[in-house]
Amino acid sequence: MADLKDELDTSPEVGELDDLPAPLPGEPSEPVTGPAEDSEAGLLDRAHALLDAHPVADGYSGLPWALRQRPSFDLELGEGTVDTDVPRMREGHVGALFWALHLPEEPTGEQAVGATLDQLDLVKTVVRAHPEGLRLACAAGPITDVRHFGRIAVLPGPASAAALGDSLGVLRSLRELGLRALTLSGVSWASEAGLTRFGEEVLREMNRVGVLADLSGASAETVRHACAVSKAPVLCARSAAHALRAHPANLPDDLLAALGAAKGLCMVPLTAEQTGPSVRDVADHLDHVREVAGPECVGLSGAYDAGTAHPRGLTDASGYPRLVAELLRRGWPETDIALLTWENVQRVLREADFTAREAQRRREPSTVKITELDG
């Protein structure tokens, strides 16, 4: 990653002026609001005020693995060795975030279940050790409560599909331990060819217990298949627009449209390799996803502490106001920004829980084995 960072610093795309606001095209702002209104400071003030009311629900943080590498840390006081700590999340108005249980080298077969239990245990231990800043919360209501208590909500997930060990009983036990999202890739039942019959059964059981399907990094076939089969909204925890940047985890327009039609959520990562090296690049992706998938289907994903370089100005969890200021400058309505930062994630969680309650009324827990469906 270091060489990527070097390259970014010398890239001609990146200049000192890059994050400065360009003069607003078209109508100037009303004179009564004063000169600060469309200045950088004015936009930033508006961004802070907006984020105060609609904080960021961040779709992906690599913190659990990053912390595993450190003998000691203090997220409440401030932890300079990672990109995420409580003071910077407060500065950036982060109100909730998913903590990914992924491992840098995905273990398979013989260790994936145990490794995921280790990660879940670490998430709980770290959250308990920072009671002034963090609280575990897995549903829309409790997340709102956590926010009212002035804490930041942590949602465990996504985990890799290998964590199930091909067992629906393991899926239910992981849900019981707090798991909220699972990435559908890298297993025999969710591959380049899409979902197998067992894969569909896993997704139905995920719907039944309220585990969200994360499709970032899944094959195009799996994305289409999951959008069609899932009764609850799906999400892409780390995907930007392939039309703007040809990264394998970015979504081409047809998949963005499919995701929008299924009322899913594309969470745009703040990473240089997926979105580009500047705040404006990220905003371009957000513009595009909003246009193709719809304002109700776009979200944010910091992707901090996951081993990738970030755009200038967004190098840690404190940068969100700068991004929101850029969106304001581009004329995003405040209601769409509220959807982007907070409301869409809340909607997806609420709908997933509603779907689960309904499904539990109709469907017994599935105990089918992979060998019965996939041979």
Add this chain to the structure above:
Amino acid sequence: MTSLEAARELLREFPVVDGHNDLPWALREQVRYDLDARDIATHQGAHLHTDIPRLREGGVGAQFWSVYVRSDYAGDTAVSATLEQIDCVRQLLARYPADLRPALTAADMEAARAEGRIASLMGAEGGHSIADSLATLRALYALGVRYMTLTHNDNIAWADSATDEPRAGGLTAFGREVVREMNREGMLVDLSHVAATTMRDALDTSVAPVVFSHSSSRAVCDHPRNIPDDVLERLPGNGGIAMVTFVPKFVLQAAVDWTAAADENMRAHGFHHLDTTAEAMKVHRAFEESNPRPVATVSTVADHLDHMREVAGIDHLGIGGDYDGTAFTPDGLNDVSGYPNLIAELLDRGWSRTDLAKLTWQNAVRVLGAAEDVARDLQATRGPSNATIEELDG
């Protein structure tokens, strides 16, 4: 009033806390967790020792459901299977809420008794279920597991089993760390199945009461699955309990000897002693025809309790039937409806109501509550351990 009527009346007030029942494994093996195929709200005598009507008839007020997995499982295979077993218990609880009440604490057990429901707890049977990970141990606790037997029939890397060749000589350094972490979580340390050396090491290490979820007395019947007197003598100091088991081949000397001879006969014919193929069973049946299988009775089990009471004291006893975990059961204790027969026998032997209330209910509830208190204290002084077996055992 007959002794049996008196026993039933007593059990209405102080029902049985049973330490070990293998219904989840039986459901896994027989019907792959298809709970429709074994609806335990109805009589399942043709397939199982356990169902709700017979639990009610037997005066059972709390059950530790075993989330056992085979001891030749290791790593993720053992962990996944254990999570599936836990899931099975949760499905049972979701399915029969009027009869089974989820219980995580001593207070939950008392609440279940007050409501007339059967408190349902979980116990893991063997350290292989945590695959050498203290985080996985904590995950099992978080999922509701309230005891872990340190080993099953085979040694594990950090503890010796009673029925395997000595290797660690008891608990290794990591094994002692597992015990300390169980204390910190509030998970009871179960010493059934472990070698006597492991029992002694665990008693030296644990600051919370231990349990024997299903073990009887070695002085009464010399089998490695039973508890030697020097260990029973330590229970008053530790505060723990020994829950007497009914398995004939552990409790009746004639059955121990018969089983040894039957196993020897199988080996002599070139079969593994647990082989259940048609040819192996034919050999076994021929042996059984010429050597009738000795039958244990209620009195056999009562003999163990009399002795255990003399050595450990009335405050350190309990009951762990091992139903659906054993092929044979004693006459009169044929299934989970049989407990009143044991209580009647003990009444006839002069056990008082006060004594019997301790045996059936009070001791086990006290032990779980004590483990909770210890955990609360320890959590105030130290954080979770993430020690690894490589660090401690080299």
